Amino acid sequence: MPTRTADAEWTGAITEGSGRMRLGSGTFDGPYSFKSRMQDGAGTNPEELLGAAHAGCFSMALSAQLTGAGLKPERIHTTATVNFTKAEAGWTIDRIDLATEAKVPGLSDADFQAKAADAKKNCPVSRALAGVDIRLTATLL
Numbered sequence: 001m002p003t004r005t006a007d008a009e010w011t012g013a014i015t016e017g018s019g020r021m022r023l024g025s026g027t028f029d030g031p032y033s034f035k036s037r038m039q040d041g042a043g044t045n046p047e048e049l050l051g052a053a054h055a056g057c058f059s060m061a062l063s064a065q066l067t068g069a070g071l072k073p074e075r076i077h078t079t080a081t082v083n084f085t086k087a088e089a090g091w092t093i094d095r096i097d098l099a100t101e102a103k104v105p106g107l108s109d110a111d112f113q114a115k116a117a118d119a120k121k122n123c124p125v126s127r128a129l130a131g132v133d134i135r136l137t138a139t140l141l
Contacts, residue, residue, distance in 0.1 A: 004024060004025075005023075005024035006021065006022065006023050006024055007021070007022055007024070008020065008021040008022070008032075014034055015034045016034075017033070017034070018031060018032070018033045019031070019032050019033065020032070021044065021046075021049065028049075030043060030044050031043040031044070032044050032045050032046075037084075047082040047084045047093060048082070050080075050082055050093070051080035051081065051082040051096070052080070053125050054080040054082075054096060054098065054123075054125045054126070054129070055078040055079060055080040055098070056078075057123040057124055057125035057126070058078050058080070058098055058100065058119055058120060058123045058125070058126065059076045059077070059078045059100070060123070061119035061120075061122060061123035061124075061126075062076055062078075062100065062102065062115060062116055062119035063076055064119075065115040065116075065118055065119050066102075066104055066107070066115055069111075069115065071104055071105075071106060071107055072104075072105070073102055073103070073104045074103040074104065074105065075101075075102060075103045075141075076100060076101075076102040077100065077101050077102070078098055078099065078100040078101075079098070079099045079100075080096055080097070080098050081096065081097040081099070082096050083095040083096065083097070093129075093132055094132065094133060095132065095133040095134070095135065096129065096132055096133070096134050096135070097135050097136075097137070098120060098134065098135065098136045098137070099136075099137045099139075100116060100136070100137070100138050100139070101138075101139045101140075101141055102116075102138070102139075102140060102141065103140075103141040104140065107140065109140050112138060112140040113138055116136060116138035117136065117138075120134060120136045
C-alpha cells in the first residue's frame with residue numbers, strides 16, 4: 001500500500017515566526033504563519049490543507065459509490081469548510097461542513113442522498129477524523 005508524506009518547518013516565536021509546508025509529491029510547497037492560520041494573512045494553514053484532503057477524498061468516495069451502482073457521474077464538486085475554533089482546552093477543529101454538488105444522469109435524489117451519506121461515513125479521511133462533527137449538504141444537479 002502507498003505511504004504518503006508531507007513535511008513542515010517552523011522558525012521563530014509563534015506570532016512572529018513563519019513556516020513552510022510541503023507535500024511529498026512536490027505539487028505544493030508554500031508558506032504559513034500565525035496570521036495565515038489565526039487571522040486572514042497570506043499563505044496557507046493546516047486546516048485549509050485538511051479541507052482540501054477531505055473534499056478530494058469524499059469526492060472520490062462518492063464517485064466510487066456511484067460507479068459501483070452502475071452509474072456514470074459527470075461531475076462531483078465538493079467544498080469542505082473546516083471550523084477551527086478556540087475551546088477551553090485550546091484550539092480545535094470541531095466541525096467540517098462538506099457541501100457537494102453532483103451531476104449524475106439517471107439517479108434519483110433519494111438514492112443520491114444515500115450514496116453521499118455512505119461516502120461521508122466511509123471515505124478514509126472521514127474515518128480518520130471520527131472525533132470531528134462532519135456535516136453534509138448534498139445537491140443533485
